[in-house]
Amino acid sequence: MKHAISFILNQEEIQLTVDSHRTLLDVLRDDLGLTGAKQGCDTGECGACSVLLNGVVVNACMVLAPEADGAEILTVEGLADEEELHPLQRSFIDHHGVQCGYCAPGMLIAAKALLNRTSRPHEEEIREALVGNLCRCGAYPDIIKSIQVASRARR
Amino acid sequence: MISRKPHIIGKPFPLIEAQRKLTGRSCYAGDEKPRSGQLYARILFSERPHARFQLHHVEAARSAPGVAALLTGQDLATRLGAQVEDRELLATAEVLYVGQPLAVVAAETPEAAEAALARIQVTYEDLPAVFDIEEALQGRVQVHPHWATYRGTDALQGDPRRNLAHTLRFRRGEPEDAMARAHVVVEHAYTTAPLHHAPLETHGAVAHRRGDQIVMWVHTQAPFLQRAVIARALKLPLNQVRLIGQCVGGSFGGKVHVSIEGLLAAIAREVDRPVRLHLTREEEFSATFITPAMRARIRMAADAQGRLVALQAVYDWNVGASVDLFLHQLESVLLAGTGPYVIPNVSIEVNAIYTHLPPAAPMRGLSLAHVHWAVEQHMDELAERVGMSPVDFRLWNLVKGGDKLFPHFVMHATGLESCAWETTKAIDWHPEAIPTGPNAMTGQGMALGWSPILIMPGCKNRVTIQCDGEDLCTVIVDGMDVGQGYYAFITQLIAFELNIPVEWISVLPTDTDAYEPEWQAVYQNLLWSTGRALLRATQELKRQVLSYVSEMWEEPVTNLDIVEGDIISYATRRRMSFRELLERGSGQGAPLVFRATGEYAASTDGGALDQRLQAFAATGYAAEVTVNMKTGHFVITQLAGAVDVGHALNPEGVRAQLKGGLVQGISTTVLEKMEFEDGRPISTDFMHYPIATTADLPRKLYPVVVEVPQSTGPYGARDVSNHVIIGAAAAIGNAIYRATGVRIRDLPITAQKVYDALQRAEKGQAP
Numbered sequence: 001m002k003h004a005i006s007f008i009l010n011q012e013e014i015q016l017t018v019d020s021h022r023t024l025l026d027v028l029r030d031d032l033g034l035t036g037a038k039q040g041c042d043t044g045e046c047g048a049c050s051v052l053l054n055g056v057v058v059n060a061c062m063v064l065a066p067e068a069d070g071a072e073i074l075t076v077e078g079l080a081d082e083e084e085l086h087p088l089q090r091s092f093i094d095h096h097g098v099q100c101g102y103c104a105p106g107m108l109i110a111a112k113a114l115l116n117r118t119s120r121p122h123e124e125e126i127r128e129a130l131v132g133n134l135c136r137c138g139a140y141p142d143i144i145k146s147i148q149v150a151s152r153a154r155r
Numbered sequence: 156m157i158s159r160k161p162h163i164i165g166k167p168f169p170l171i172e173a174q175r176k177l178t179g180r181s182c183y184a185g186d187e188k189p190r191s192g193q194l195y196a197r198i199l200f201s202e203r204p205h206a207r208f209q210l211h212h213v214e215a216a217r218s219a220p221g222v223a224a225l226l227t228g229q230d231l232a233t234r235l236g237a238q239v240e241d242r243e244l245l246a247t248a249e250v251l252y253v254g255q256p257l258a259v260v261a262a263e264t265p266e267a268a269e270a271a272l273a274r275i276q277v278t279y280e281d282l283p284a285v286f287d288i289e290e291a292l293q294g295r296v297q298v299h300p301h302w303a304t305y306r307g308t309d310a311l312q313g314d315p316r317r318n319l320a321h322t323l324r325f326r327r328g329e330p331e332d333a334m335a336r337a338h339v340v341v342e343h344a345y346t347t348a349p350l351h352h353a354p355l356e357t358h359g360a361v362a363h364r365r366g367d368q369i370v371m372w373v374h375t376q377a378p379f380l381q382r383a384v385i386a387r388a389l390k391l392p393l394n395q396v397r398l399i400g401q402c403v404g405g406s407f408g409g410k411v412h413v414s415i416e417g418l419l420a421a422i423a424r425e426v427d428r429p430v431r432l433h434l435t436r437e438e439e440f441s442a443t444f445i446t447p448a449m450r451a452r453i454r455m456a457a458d459a460q461g462r463l464v465a466l467q468a469v470y471d472w473n474v475g476a477s478v479d480l481f482l483h484q485l486e487s488v489l490l491a492g493t494g495p496y497v498i499p500n501v502s503i504e505v506n507a508i509y510t511h512l513p514p515a516a517p518m519r520g521l522s523l524a525h526v527h528w529a530v531e532q533h534m535d536e537l538a539e540r541v542g543m544s545p546v547d548f549r550l551w552n553l554v555k556g557g558d559k560l561f562p563h564f565v566m567h568a569t570g571l572e573s574c575a576w577e578t579t580k581a582i583d584w585h586p587e588a589i590p591t592g593p594n595a596m597t598g599q600g601m602a603l604g605w606s607p608i609l610i611m612p613g614c615k616n617r618v619t620i621q622c623d624g625e626d627l628c629t630v631i632v633d634g635m636d637v638g639q640g641y642y643a644f645i646t647q648l649i650a651f652e653l654n655i656p657v658e659w660i661s662v663l664p665t666d667t668d669a670y671e672p673e674w675q676a677v678y679q680n681l682l683w684s685t686g687r688a689l690l691r692a693t694q695e696l697k698r699q700v701l702s703y704v705s706e707m708w709e710e711p712v713t714n715l716d717i718v719e720g721d722i723i724s725y726a727t728r729r730r731m732s733f734r735e736l737l738e739r740g741s742g743q744g745a746p747l748v749f750r751a752t753g754e755y756a757a758s759t760d761g762g763a764l765d766q767r768l769q770a771f772a773a774t775g776y777a778a779e780v781t782v783n784m785k786t787g788h789f790v791i792t793q794l795a796g797a798v799d800v801g802h803a804l805n806p807e808g809v810r811a812q813l814k815g816g817l818v819q820g821i822s823t824t825v826l827e828k829m830e831f832e833d834g835r836p837i838s839t840d841f842m843h844y845p846i847a848t849t850a851d852l853p854r855k856l857y858p859v860v861v862e863v864p865q866s867t868g869p870y871g872a873r874d875v876s877n878h879v880i881i882g883a884a885a886a887i888g889n890a891i892y893r894a895t896g897v898r899i900r901d902l903p904i905t906a907q908k909v910y911d912a913l914q915r916a917e918k919g920q921a922p
Contacts, residue, residue, distance in 0.1 A: 039185060102404030
């Protein structure tokens with residue numbers, strides 16, 4: 001079955017028609033060409049496809065595209081301004097929060113959600129916020145540090 | 156005043172390629188936009204570990220809607236292998252493991268490809284299968300009865316009747332006699348579980364035949380190796396296969412060797428449209444490679460003064476259905492098999508044993524982590540028996556600079572001792588167990604380790620730098636950045652050597668077509684070999700630039716230098732922007748191009764193993780655990796890891812690698828295990844193959860950088876990424892022992908195993 005849906009994606013209104021079985025991740029990557037959210041497991045275990053759906057972190061592989069109708073979505077592509085990187089992105093570069101980088105978009109989204117609710121998170125809170133995002137390179141310590149530094153730099 | 160800029164070597168240097176990864180721009184093979192006319196490939200995998208099989212209704216599958224091409228082993232019978240062709244590209248008559256490819260299809264949509272494969276009916280006639288190495292060595296079932304006919308097996312010391320793929324031996328002195336006379340002899344067996352690389356990005360690639368060349372966009376760690384293996388399997392000249400490197404979403408050794416890439420090339424050859432193939436998570440776990448399980452049997456002896464006098468060790472590896480990818484590891488194990496100690500009487504045997512499990516591939520230093528899992532727990536036990544502290548006993552017997560370890564290898568200056576001191580200091584070492592709660596005991600353990608930097612035969616690497624007005628400085632390399640910071644390292648070195656801004660430099664994606672067809676770059680020890688090639692290229696490029704300016708200014712070249720992007724004369728104080736020179740061109744309308752290539756080829760004359768041995772990377776670890784003595788549940792509270800990197804060119808990058816290695820060390824020590832049921836993998840998702848999350852991080856993690864320069868490395872540096880993991884398991888095992896008095900000799904260490912051991916100890920049984 002086809003659904004006509006619309007949502008706000010990275011502050012831009014999107015309208016499209018999707019098959020009911022397709023996931024938000026499929027639609028983002030294949031139909032809209034936004035490959036920031038990564039495909040890692042398709043079962044909601046790894047967090048590589050994390051996006052913000054109405055301000056809440058979700059695994060885009062676990063959301064059917066029609067469920068996103070009317071929602072506001074933020075992907076990693078919407079994090080930076082035209083010209084300037086988001087402080088989180090800057091901090092990940094400066095503090096080695098990236099190794100192979102496959103988990104990084106999901107980590108940034110999870111961090112963004114955390115900073116939206118807590119401006120100065122403790123290390124413990126950061127660990128907890130990232131527990132659904134796997135990083136096989138084991139870059140967690142530097143990811144946590146990147147988020148801490150970014151949160152302190154924010155006004 | 157003219158002065159050289161305080162140099163950027165040894166200073167923080169960010170990961171230059173990180174920005175596109177962090178902004179979501181296309182980078183990995185799976186991010187490529189669907190190409191026009193693109194087809195989707197899927198693979199049919201074996202569901203039995205050992206069986207004769209037949210495929211039925213293949214023609215019906217071939218004529219299914221949307222199918223462009225389909226291949227089975229009947230259409231394409233060929234073998235795969237870098238050194239030993241002990242794999243089939245597509246199974247022809249018998250399957251040797253679950254997950255072996257039987258057919259590959261390319262169709263208009265992934266669904267059409269699936270539907271086509273669903274039409275194929277596979278009938279199996281099961282044959283006896285063998286999964287255990289001991290059973291395999293008895294030879295009642297042969298995994299490779301036609302082994303001797305495979306290309307490359309003549310170079311191996313194997314015996315197919317006993318499923319022995321390869322044996323390596325080393326002997327020094329008279330270990331049997333020395334054992335008989337020794338004051339203390341300790342003997343145990345240690346085992347480990349098979350593991351999976353489990354990269355977050357599953358295997359995937361795009362291939363497109365253009366004319367007679369198959370072009371592949373792949374995320375391999377070793378494009379030149381893969382090109383050679385694919386071309387040989389498809390019986391093509393090397394220049395008819397071209398690999399272009401993409402960002403790699405985690406490899407750890409799992410994306411070095413050809414897995415699906417050969418099938419993709421084969422099916423792409425059948426059509427003239429691009430074909431895309433990506434494995435699902437389940438396929439990634441069940442149909443790529445595993446890192447093999449080890450069994451080590453060790454006897455070690457010391458005299459009354461606490462000197463090690465003899466070691467007898469047999470390291471057996473369950474390499475599944477293929478040894479090809481693991482051969483280099485066996486050599487490393489042989490060289491490192493004593494641990495970093497001086498032992499006058501030694502015999503070491505390293506065996507690779509075939510079974511009906513998936514093919515083995517090495518994983519980031521883990522074979523050596525498993526060797527040290529055995530040796531370093533053994534060292535602790537010996538220390539206790541001779542009445543010395545774990546630290547003193549190790550230092551007393553430690554390898555030092557100047558020790559002649561092998562006929563062609565004398566040990567260089569090493570930071571082993573610093574690794575021991577710095578890591579134990581980091582966790583505030585106390586050798587006794589401390590009660591830290593009603594049922595809780597806290598204990599600390601340490602381990603040292605070493606890892607041979609062993610140049611592969613035929614090792615060479617090349618770097619080409621081109622400076623012109625259009626792109627400023629572009630760099631062509633033959634290695635791959637897999638997240639270890641390879642491109643950052645190259646950029647940093649060129650910026651330093653040419654003394655130009657970092658922003659001018661861009662490293663091009665690795666492309667096998669940038670080289671002559673016979674070029675074979677290695678993929679290991681890249682810092683070592685690329686670093687030296689790079690220094691040659693920058694010297695030559697600088698020479699070209701300065702000679703050009705010398706003619707233009709009519710000044711001797713010895714007056715000239717490049718300083719912060721300007722060409723200057725120390726004599727006349729003339730100064731001119733190098734960038735302007737490039738952009739202005741030669742003045743006769745022709746662009747000005749400087750281009751220099753540097754090459755490094757290791758001399759491998761004679762071919763003896765120790766002649767290829769360049770150095771040993773030294774490592775040290777210290778761990779603290781708190782164990783619940785009732786339940787066996789334990790928490791790693793502190794972990795310190797040190798690597799002697801020679802010279803940390805990018806200190807934060809080195810520490811990042813160290814921290815990552817420690818986290819992987821924890822993960823592979825306490826969480827990871829590939830489970831099989833009659834040869835069928837059942838750990839096929841992250842629920843059943845858990846890897847470390849932020850919840851598994853110890854409170855305190857200490858990356859320790861030790862720097863004892865390597866005279867032969869670039870700026871005194873040594874590689875780091877592969878060595879960081881080596882002693883984590885052993886240090887944690889020793890800490891568990893210190894806390895509880897029980898020793899776990901089988902990886903992973905789980906609460907259940909600790910509980911069982913505590914129960915046995917309570918009943919007075921042998922631990």
